[in-house]
Amino acid sequence: MNNQEADQYLLHTYNRSILFTKGEGMYLYDDQGKKYLDMGAGIAVSALGYSNDDFKHALKSQIDKLIHVSNLYYTEPSVNAAKLLCHATGMDKVFFTNSGAEAIEGALKLARKYAYTKNPTSGGEIIAMEHSFHGRTMGALSVTGTKHYREAFEPLIGGVSFATYNDLDSVKALMTENTCAIILETLQGEGGIHPATPEFIKGLRALCDEHDIALILDEIQCGMGRTGKLFTYEHYGVKPDIVTTAKALGCGIPVGAFAAVEKFAAAMVPGDHGTTYGGNPLATAAICKVFDIFKKENILEHVNTIAPYLVDSLNTLAQKYPNKIKEVRGMGLMQGIELSVPAGDIVTKALEKGVVLISAGTNIIRFVPPLIVEKEHIDMMCDVLNSVFAE
Ligand SMILES: *Cc1c(COP(=O)(O)O)cnc(C)c1O
Secondary structure, X not given: OOHHHHHHHOOOOOOXXXXXXXXXXXXXXXXXXXXXXXXXXXXXXXXXXXXXXXXXXXXXXXXXXXXXXXXXXXXXXXXXXXXXXXXXXXXXXXXXXXXXXXHHHHHHHHHHHHHHHHOOOXXXXXXXXXXXXXXXXXXXXXXXXXHHHHHHHOOOOOOEEEEOOOOHHHHHXXXXXXXEEEEEEOEXXXXXXEEOOHHHHHHHHHHHHHHXXXXXXXXXXXXXXXOOOOOHHHHHOXXXXXXXXXXXXXXXXXXXXXXXXXXXXOXXXXXXXXXXOOOOHHHHHHHHHHHHHHHHOOHHHHHHHHHHHHHHHHHHHHHHOOOOEEEEEEEOOXXXXXXXXXXXXXXXXXXXXXXXXXXXXXXXXXXXXXXXXXXXXXXXXXXXXXXXHHO
């Protein structure tokens, strides 16, 4: 196999680069055996790094038992995973999906069903945020705040309007008697690593309470320990009505979920929603093991210990290259540097020097490493960035 062959058969929706063949801890290896330090975690997915023995054994033993039976039956891993996720999120009921976008689809349907149950003529309007990212399926795309992602695929689902992130008044201005949900990322990822202000999150909570509508927090990227709490809304002392998770939830096994508090969850009845694969025993065994390893290996504690070192290191770089780095921002191990040069060039040069980074938008480098990252890896990355910026 070569990269040309890949481009011949794979739909060209990504400009792929390296051909990776294996991973170990914080490192990836290409087909030539070259080693790369991974600071992107496959877009904030591989929280445990690569080839974690405990994780692999749990998956292999589940494969030996049962991979799939559909949601017409009970399975132990799905119930265990649902219980763990309810406890972790503070929600009451969980629905497992196969991806982040599908978790968003379900969350939107649930919010609309709740409003419909109260009043069948409710308009089901949704307020989303500019610069948000919620996924590529039609519903998720409809609430994604980047126009050029949406435009070619219209008409999307109706009744969506976009407010300005961190501007409570802009949300209030869009509220109507038909509004059924406000959806946002607790920390915007793809849109450029923008954390929410406490006033904004708390203000939205109060607004949703006042109107009895759903506050949907998308924690697909910022959740599962990335910002130093299991879910980022915990930093704000606020609980959503519906939360979406995916990415690091399965640490590489494709799985997502939306979870809701009882009041909203009760709106869904048999026949309202479904999935053939969602939450199958293999996927949910992965979730159970992820939670187990997080606990055993004190992952949250580690994130809180190591994140300040990443922030300090990035600030040191920013001080050294004020003409190239405009700002460092983020929470925990979800950091971004805003550049005055194209991020793509920096990412490409870092890759040549053996460091995997990902961008967010055109001028932001996003740092979402495996949560097992150590100081030595951050030093190594900064050395490479230093030499790239110096060129
Ligand atoms: C990645 C992402 C999604 C979409 O997840 P997929 O698994 O790619 O469908 C949705 N919301 C946020 C915040 C994301 O980062």
